[in-house]
Amino acid sequence: xxxxxxxxxxxxxxxxxxxxxxxxxxxxxxxxxxxxxxxxxxxxxxxxxxxxxxxxxxxxxxxxxxxxxxxxxxxxxxxxxxxxxxxxxxxxxxxxxxxxxxxxxxxxxxxxxxxxxxxxxxxxxxxxxxxxxxxxxxxxxxxxxxxxxxxxxxxxxxxxxxxxxxxxxxxxxxxxxxxxxxxxxxxxxxxxxxxxxxxxxxxxxxxxxxxxxxxxxxxxxxxxxxxxxxxxxxxxxxxxxxxxxxxxxxxxxxxxxxxxxxxxxxxxxxxxxxxxxxxxxxxxxxxxxxxxxxxxxxxxxxxxxxxxxxxxxxxxxxxxxxxxxxxxxxxxxxxxxxxxxxxxxxxxxxxxxxxxxxxxxxxxxxxxxxxxxxxxxxxxxxxxxxxx
Amino acid sequence: xxxxxxxxxxxxxxxxxxxxxxxxxxxxxxxxxxxxxxxxxxxxxxxxxxxxxxxxxxxxxxxxxxxxxxxxxxxxxxxxxxxxxxxxxxxxxxxxxxxxxxxxxxxxxxxxxxxxxxxxxxxxxxxxxxxxxxxxxxxxxxxxxxxxxxxxxxxxxxxxxxxxxxxxxxxxxxxxxxxxxxxxxxxxxxxxxxxxxxxxxxxxxxxxxxxxxxxxxxxxxxxxxxxxxxxxxxxxxxxxxxxxxxxxxxxxxxxxxxxxxxxxxxxxxxxxxxxxxxxx
Numbered sequence: 001x002x003x004x005x006x007x008x009x010x011x012x013x014x015x016x017x018x019x020x021x022x023x024x025x026x027x028x029x030x031x032x033x034x035x036x037x038x039x040x041x042x043x044x045x046x047x048x049x050x051x052x053x054x055x056x057x058x059x060x061x062x063x064x065x066x067x068x069x070x071x072x073x074x075x076x077x078x079x080x081x082x083x084x085x086x087x088x089x090x091x092x093x094x095x096x097x098x099x100x101x102x103x104x105x106x107x108x109x110x111x112x113x114x115x116x117x118x119x120x121x122x123x124x125x126x127x128x129x130x131x132x133x134x135x136x137x138x139x140x141x142x143x144x145x146x147x148x149x150x151x152x153x154x155x156x157x158x159x160x161x162x163x164x165x166x167x168x169x170x171x172x173x174x175x176x177x178x179x180x181x182x183x184x185x186x187x188x189x190x191x192x193x194x195x196x197x198x199x200x201x202x203x204x205x206x207x208x209x210x211x212x213x214x215x216x217x218x219x220x221x222x223x224x225x226x227x228x229x230x231x232x233x234x235x236x237x238x239x240x241x242x243x244x245x246x247x248x249x250x251x252x253x254x255x256x257x258x259x260x261x262x263x264x265x266x267x268x269x270x271x272x273x274x275x276x277x278x279x280x281x282x283x284x285x286x287x288x289x290x291x292x293x294x295x296x297x298x299x300x301x302x303x304x305x306x307x308x309x310x311x312x313x314x315x316x317x318x319x320x321x322x323x324x325x326x327x328x329x330x331x332x333x334x335x336x337x338x339x340x341x342x343x344x345x346x347x348x349x350x351x352x353x354x355x356x357x358x359x360x361x362x363x364x365x366x367x368x369x370x371x372x373x374x375x376x377x378x379x380x381x382x383x384x385x386x387x388x
Numbered sequence: 389x390x391x392x393x394x395x396x397x398x399x400x401x402x403x404x405x406x407x408x409x410x411x412x413x414x415x416x417x418x419x420x421x422x423x424x425x426x427x428x429x430x431x432x433x434x435x436x437x438x439x440x441x442x443x444x445x446x447x448x449x450x451x452x453x454x455x456x457x458x459x460x461x462x463x464x465x466x467x468x469x470x471x472x473x474x475x476x477x478x479x480x481x482x483x484x485x486x487x488x489x490x491x492x493x494x495x496x497x498x499x500x501x502x503x504x505x506x507x508x509x510x511x512x513x514x515x516x517x518x519x520x521x522x523x524x525x526x527x528x529x530x531x532x533x534x535x536x537x538x539x540x541x542x543x544x545x546x547x548x549x550x551x552x553x554x555x556x557x558x559x560x561x562x563x564x565x566x567x568x569x570x571x572x573x574x575x576x577x578x579x580x581x582x583x584x585x586x587x588x589x590x591x592x593x594x595x596x597x598x599x600x601x602x603x604x605x606x607x608x609x610x611x612x613x614x615x616x617x618x619x620x621x622x623x624x625x626x627x628x629x630x631x632x633x634x635x636x637x638x639x640x641x642x643x644x645x646x647x648x649x650x651x652x653x654x655x656x657x658x659x660x661x662x663x664x665x666x667x668x
Contacts, residue, residue, distance in 0.1 A: 064516035132402070
């Protein structure tokens with residue numbers, strides 16, 4: 001993360017900071033008794049500041065994340081003592097058709113939602129970055145859904161989507177749609193309805209992130225490009241896109257995580273239904289443990305949690321590699337392994353969800369995908385070392 | 389001349405587009421308010437009526453007697469205020485340690501903080517629930533929720549970013565005047581961090597107010613229901629589900645405080661979110 005530009009200080013004797021990596025290393029004479037005492041005092045001081053937050057943070061976040069990796073390999077059901085069962089939970093998950101469907105539905109929600117929200121947020125940010133009358137109002141309007149409670153949102157959208165009494169279908173009727181979709185009560189249309197609400201709710205948040213990014217791009221760049229005769233599209237591609245890269249990285253990572261973990265919107269709008277048409281991974285985890293029909297299989301649900309964790313981790317690492325590659329000079333073929341890797345990933349997910357093998361099983365595609373990305377990662381780091 | 393005319397047309401098109409978009413964004417709220425002023429039986433009608441015939445203002449009185457609005461709002465308010473105060477206090481305190489004290493392992497620890505922001509809560513909510521049960525925090529009124537919300541990494545991150553923009557010279561001269569590090573945090577850093585503290589306070593307050601999943605898992609006793617979980621049970625309850633208009637009145641009441649806070653402190657929301665995105 002960002003290392004501070006302002007050099008960190010110790011109280012009273014700033015010289016001692018050098019040894020731990022500050023700028024004054026050359027001045028420090030090496031470890032001395034005096035120095036060690038200072039270091040100890042600093043450590044105590046630092047921890048005294050961090051401790052009140054850290055104790056809570058470790059308890060509610062760090063320890064549970066570590067525990068997750070243990071529980072996923074046990075048969076814990078909250079009543080008996082946990083037994084180590086190795087990969088048994090995962091084998092069971094792979095055979096479970098509900099889980100397969102949940103993975104499919106998670107991707108079915110996440111991919112359209114990421115694309116729609118990302119594009120709309122960027123478009124809105126670009127529009128609202130202009131000097132227009134009423135910009136403040138439009139920005140506020142776009143952001144407001146994001147801070148509205150999910151329960152109120154579900155109540156009103158379920159009514160708006162109501163097949164017979166809802167204004168949405170009334171409007172569709174008005175435009176001559178004879179058989180408008182039944183939205184949240186139909187298993188084909190429930191997920192699209194949730195995607196619409198998710199996009200409506202979240203795009204304002206990402207718009208703000210993009211707006212902040214746009215404001216870091218100097219206006220002079222655009223003016224200079226205009227003088228050179230660049231049209232709007234060229235200015236977008238050559239100034240806006242590279243200028244927004246750090247923001248885009250952050251937005252896509254957060255948006256992807258937020259989409260793959262989707263839960264509360266589904267819980268309040270359709271409760272996983274109708275049937276299991278909006279059953280996602282998070283919902284599976286919840287239902288197995290804390291939900292109404294809980295089976296108390298904490299170990300089993302932890303294995304599903306670990307799958308979710310790895311999906312989010314994969315997406316983050318992918319984004320990271322792409323971001324690292326972005327400003328490197330690279331040969332034309334260097335994006336090939338990435339594209340091939342993504343194809344393998346898509347085949348693995350698809351194969352897993354439908355339960356059919358396409359020439360080889362989904363597990364092999366996953367292995368191929370990982371290999372491709374190890375290659376991309378290694379290649380990127382070699383390029384970086386060479387070019388820095 | 390032509391260019392200017394074209395420019396004007398372009399601007400008009402842009403405005404039409406923006407207005408259409410604003411309608412899409414705001415219609416649900418309009419519908420919510422209008423439905424809250426209808427008779428219960430008029431919420432679902434054919435043909436659809438956008439504006440009620442007679443405004444039923446008494447819905448906003450009835451909801452307090454028909455549902456435990458008072459209890460829900462009180463719980464939510466207590467929870468949000470306590471969590472916000474704790475988050476501000478522990479977050480800014482820890483941020484000072486990360487931003488201004490150098491000790492071995494500091495950067496690794498900070499990395500651990502930031503990395504957890506990228507781990508979805510849904511992935512570790514089960515071990516977390518077990519841990520909370522093991523230390524006997526579940527079922528103790530609002531306490532599990534306070535513990536759950538108050539020690540987030542986000543506050544530490546946001547405050548650290550801000551502290552690093554405050555010139556070190558100020559602390560240095562305070563140090564020469566004999567102020568301790570705790571004194572510098574209290575007398576120098578906090579007073580200069582008004583906007584960042586406001587951003588963090590508003591974002592934390594709103595997140596806690598709106599939280600649905602946490603209360604769903606941890607607050608199983610009706611006496612401790614928050615407004616979100618209260619409204620949801622009211623909706624699922626056979627008696628409540630016939631009181632459609634009241635349900636909408638409750639929804640409006642649940643977002644009214646947030647709307648007021650948002651209108652008053654919009655700048656801080658936006659700055660807080662923008663800062664969080666700047667880490668790149």
